[in-house]
Structures are given as structure tokens and as C-alpha cells.
Amino acid sequence: MKTCSEIFDVRTSGKGTYDLTGKLTALVSRSGVREGTVTVFVKHTSASLVIMENADPDARRDLEEFFERLVPEGTSWFTHTCEGVDDMPSHIRMALTRTSEVIPILQGEMALGTWQGVFLFEHRRAPHHRQIVAMVSGV
Amino acid sequence: MKTCSEIFDVRTSGKGTYDLTGKLTALVSRSGVREGTVTVFVKHTSASLVIMENADPDARRDLEEFFERLVPEGTSWFTHTCEGVDDMPSHIRMALTRTSEVIPILQGEMALGTWQGVFLFEHRRAPHHRQIVAMVSGV
Amino acid sequence: MKTCSEIFDVRTSGKGTYDLTGKLTALVSRSGVREGTVTVFVKHTSASLVIMENADPDARRDLEEFFERLVPEGTSWFTHTCEGVDDMPSHIRMALTRTSEVIPILQGEMALGTWQGVFLFEHRRAPHHRQIVAMVSGV
Numbered sequence: 459m460k461t462c463s464e465i466f467d468v469r470t471s472g473k474g475t476y477d478l479t480g481k482l483t484a485l486v487s488r489s490g491v492r493e494g495t496v497t498v499f500v501k502h503t504s505a506s507l508v509i510m511e512n513a514d515p516d517a518r519r520d521l522e523e524f525f526e527r528l529v530p531e532g533t534s535w536f537t538h539t540c541e542g543v544d545d546m547p548s549h550i551r552m553a554l555t556r557t558s559e560v561i562p563i564l565q566g567e568m569a570l571g572t573w574q575g576v577f578l579f580e581h582r583r584a585p586h587h588r589q590i591v592a593m594v595s596g597v
Numbered sequence: 598m599k600t601c602s603e604i605f606d607v608r609t610s611g612k613g614t615y616d617l618t619g620k621l622t623a624l625v626s627r628s629g630v631r632e633g634t635v636t637v638f639v640k641h642t643s644a645s646l647v648i649m650e651n652a653d654p655d656a657r658r659d660l661e662e663f664f665e666r667l668v669p670e671g672t673s674w675f676t677h678t679c680e681g682v683d684d685m686p687s688h689i690r691m692a693l694t695r696t697s698e699v700i701p702i703l704q705g706e707m708a709l710g711t712w713q714g715v716f717l718f719e720h721r722r723a724p725h726h727r728q729i730v731a732m733v734s735g736v
Numbered sequence: 737m738k739t740c741s742e743i744f745d746v747r748t749s750g751k752g753t754y755d756l757t758g759k760l761t762a763l764v765s766r767s768g769v770r771e772g773t774v775t776v777f778v779k780h781t782s783a784s785l786v787i788m789e790n791a792d793p794d795a796r797r798d799l800e801e802f803f804e805r806l807v808p809e810g811t812s813w814f815t816h817t818c819e820g821v822d823d824m825p826s827h828i829r830m831a832l833t834r835t836s837e838v839i840p841i842l843q844g845e846m847a848l849g850t851w852q853g854v855f856l857f858e859h860r861r862a863p864h865h866r867q868i869v870a871m872v873s874g875v
Contacts, residue, residue: 459598459737461771461875465843493600495636495732497773497838501849504790509696511642511688516677518785520685521692523674528667528806535801538794549788550802555788557852558838560636560697562732564602569730573639574696591847593840594836595874596734597600598737632739634775634871648835650781650827655816659824660831662813667806680836699775699836701871703741710779713835735873736739 462489462594469587470580473544475518476506479575481563482568485592492566493526494596498576499558501589504548506555512575525551525581539549548581555579563596601628601733608726609719612683614649614657617729618714621700621707624731631705633644633735637715638697640728644719645694651714664690664720687720694718702735740872747865751761751822753788757853760839760846762848763870770844772874776854777836782826783858784833790853796858801824803829803859826859828849833857842875 464485478498486496500507514572529550531543538546538581559576562569570576578588603624607615617637626633639646650656668689672681677685698715701708709715716725742763746754756776762875766776778785793819807828816824838855840847848854856866 459875463840465847493602494734495733497840499838499840499847501847501852503787503849503851508692509642510692514677514679515666517685517688519673520677521689524668529802536798537757538792538798540792546795546798550799553786553788554693554832556695556791556834560638560699560838562602562636562638562730564730564732569604569638569640571642571728573642576638589849591840591842593771593842595772597598603824632741632871633873647831648781649831653816653818656760656824656827659816660828663807663828693832694857695834699777701741701777701869703774703869703871708777708779710867712781712783713779736737 459597460491464592466590468578468590471520471585472583473580475577475579477575478578482576482592486563486568486594489594491563491594491596494563495560496563497558497560497593499591503552504582505578505588506552507559508555508577508579509574510557510577511573513573544583551581598736599630603731605729607717607729610724611722612719614716614718616714617717621715625702625707625733628733629733630702630733633702634699635702636697636699636732638730642691643721644717644727645691645696646698647694647716647718648698648713649716650712652712654710683722690720737875738769742870744868746856746868749863750861751858753855753857755853756856760854760870764841764846764872767872769841769874771871772841773838773840773842775836775871777869781830782860783856784830784835785835785837785854785868786833786857787852788855789851791851822861829859
């Protein structure tokens with residue numbers, strides 16, 4: 459069994475989705491693992507992961523807008539508001555998407571579908587420095 | 598360490614939940630793994646996974662209806678609509694559920710609770726051919 | 737490759753979030769695994785997992801309140817109501833959060849961020865006895 463891990467530093471410029479697929483593809487290739495998994499994990503509670511359509515950016519913008527409306531900033535009954543109006547919505551949007559995602563590796567490559575990309579979903583307005591752990595394991 | 602993988606082809610007949618538990622049970626048994634995990638992964642962005650109550654089909658119908666109402670077809674502000682009214686809702690419903698799920702294996706069997714089944718959640722109206730990757734690894 | 741598993745029994749006193757982080761930290765330490773993953777899995781369909789802010793309890797209360805409002809008890813069109821008004825909302829809130837979560841292990845410790853805790857999210861009103869499977873694997 460081989461393991462191979464890396465911590466990716468991603469600098470976000472505010473809310474939105476940021477494509478991690480290229481970094482993960484390179485790591486899996488470098489690991490030499492032919493059959494196994496890559497675990498992707500975000501070390502934050504106001505940013506998350508989503509595997510989403512990678513072709514039409516409109517699809518991601520609609521997804522982002524949906525979360526703006528489902529969990530609105532300025533919701534009157536929020537009590538955890540010390541870090542601003544985007545603080546509590548960020549935690550909830552994170553909880554509604556994913557902190558970890560596990561992608562199988564087959565024949566040395568991630569078994570993603572044609573239209574799947576792995577994205578960091580930044581929920582805070584301000585630029586942030588985010589850390590994503592990727593752990594490859596297999597044979 | 599052993600790994601054992603399979604790609605399941607599932608033909609859906611439109612929206613709804615499709616039970617994958619039997620196929621996964623058979624694969625885990627065939628793998629010979631006594632302690633480890635099985636990673637289940639959907640290679641699509643308009644279908645997803647959910648581990649749900651397997652006893653009363655009403656529970657799954659209520660779940661499906663909830664998503665119909667939370668992310669309605671024909672939402673006026675969607676811009677990604679090229680593939681029809683069920684296109685963008687499918688992506689959002691996928692993002693709100695799961696693309697990957699990892700189930701521990703204990704004593705040679707998936708450690709599912711009594712009432713847990715693993716379901717493919719098809720979000721498109723039209724029949725689709727879906728691929729699910731299952732990767733068993735362990736000892 | 738080493739594997740090390742444990743089933744945690746958690747007695748809940750009704751709705752809310754229950755911190756599992758300490759139990760998981762101890763298991764990972766005991767396993768001797770330096771690099772790998774720990775898979776956490778809830779064996780129930782009316783309780784779930786969420787990795788959430790561990791500092792301010794207000795953040796968790798707001799999260800819980802959000803789910804109370806998003807999936808209200810007593811929703812008129814629910815048909816799966818045999819176990820009470822909190823039955824179907826529990827399943828839906830579970831589906832909107834997570835059944836499994838996979839956390840990388842680096843240098844013998846879970847690679848959680850500073851503010852991340854792993855919580856059981858109990859959705860039923862009555863006290864329940866819940867089982868969580870944790871499976872460590874790695875080198």
C-alpha cells in the first residue's frame with residue numbers, strides 16, 4: 459500500500475467556486491497509485507467542497523446564487539454574527555455541501571465523469587487563505 | 598492490502614431513488630475484505646447518492662418531494678437552462694446530497710444500520726444511463 | 737497497512753449536536769497510523785454528521801435552528817408520519833448533511849483545522865442510542 463499526501467494552499471478572492479481538479483490530477487499522477495482513492499478535505503468551516511459541472515460557468519453561478527437565497531445574509535434571528543453578515547451563512551452553506559470528498563482512482567487516474575470538476579466553495583466575502591488536504595492511498 | 602473495484606451501470610427511468618445496496622453487498626463479499634471501506638462514487642453532476650431509510654417507500658417519496666419544492670423547476674432567475682427546466686435543479690439537488698459516500702466494512706460486511714440502504718438519486722426527468730464506481734479496500 | 741476500528745455508542749438527550757472529536761482523536765492515537773484516513777459513519781437515517789465550528793456554541797445553535805426552519809415539523813404534505821412530527825424532518829435533515837465523513841491523518845493526527853470539530857447531529861426529539869463506526873486505515 460502506498461500513501462501520498464499534500465496540503466494545497468488556495469488564496470481565494472471572495473465568494474465563489476475555485477477549481478482544484480488540476481492540482482488533484484497532478485498529485486494522483488505523482489503518487490504512482492493505480493487503484494485506490496484520493497480523499498479531499500477542507501480544513502475550514504466557512505468554505506467547503508462540491509463536485510460540480512465543469513463546462514458551463516453559468517451552472518456554478520446559479521448554484522452560488524441558490525445558496526445566497528437559501529441562506530440569506532442578514533437573517534434576523536442569527537445570533538453568531540460577530541464576524542459579519544457573511545459569517546453564519548458561511549457555516550450553514552458549508553454544512554449543506556461537503557467537507558470531505560473521496561474519489562476512486564482507477565488505472566492511475568481519478569474516476570471523474572466527463573463533466574465533473576472538484577471545486578473549493580468559498581463562502582466568505584473577503585479573500586482568504588484556505589488549506590485543502592489531499593491524501594492518496596492505494597496500490 | 599486488497600483493493601477490488603467495479604463500475605455499476607444503472608439505467609434510470611426518470612426521477613427517483615434506486616437501491617444500490619444489493620450490488621454493493623455482493624461486491625464486498627466477493628472482495629474478500631474483512632476490515633476496510635467501500636467508497637461509492639457517482640460519475641455525474643445531475644444524479645447523486647443518499648443513504649436513506651429502506652423500509653417505508655413513503656419516506657423516500659417525501660424526501661424526493663422535499664427537493665422538488667426546495668429547488669423548483671422553472672425558477673425564474675436560473676440562467677443555465679439549455680437542457681430544460683430540470684437541468685439546473687438537478688445540479689443543485691446533487692450538491693445538496695452526496696457524490697461520494699464511504700461505508701466501513703467490519704467482519705466482511707458493510708456496517709450499515711438495520712434501516713439504511715444506499716440509493717442513487719436520479720434528478721433528471723428522462724431515463725439516463727448512470728455509472729457508479731465502487732472501490733473496496735482493506736485487509 | 738494497518739486498520740483499526742471502533743463502534744462508539746452515543747446516548748443523545750434529544751435534538752442537538754454532540755462532539756465526537758475527543759473519541760476520534762483517541763482512536764487515531766491508539767491505532768498507531770501516521771498517514772492515512774479515518775472514516776466516520778453514522779448507522780442511522782435520523783441522525784447525521786457535520787464538521788462544524790467548535791468554538792462558539794451559538795454557531796451550532798443557529799445551524800440547528802436553520803434546519804428547524806428549512807424542514808419544519810408538521811409540514812402538511814408529509815406522508816411518512818407514523819413515528820411523529822419529527823420523523824420525516826429527521827430523515828431530510830440527515831440527507832442534507834452527511835452520513836460519512838473522511839478525515840485525513842497526517843503525522844499521526846487528524847488533519848482538522850483549528851476550529852473544526854466532528855459532531856453527531858441528532859434530529860429526533862426523544863433520547864436515542866446512536867452507533868458511530870470509526871475506521872482508521874493507513875501506514
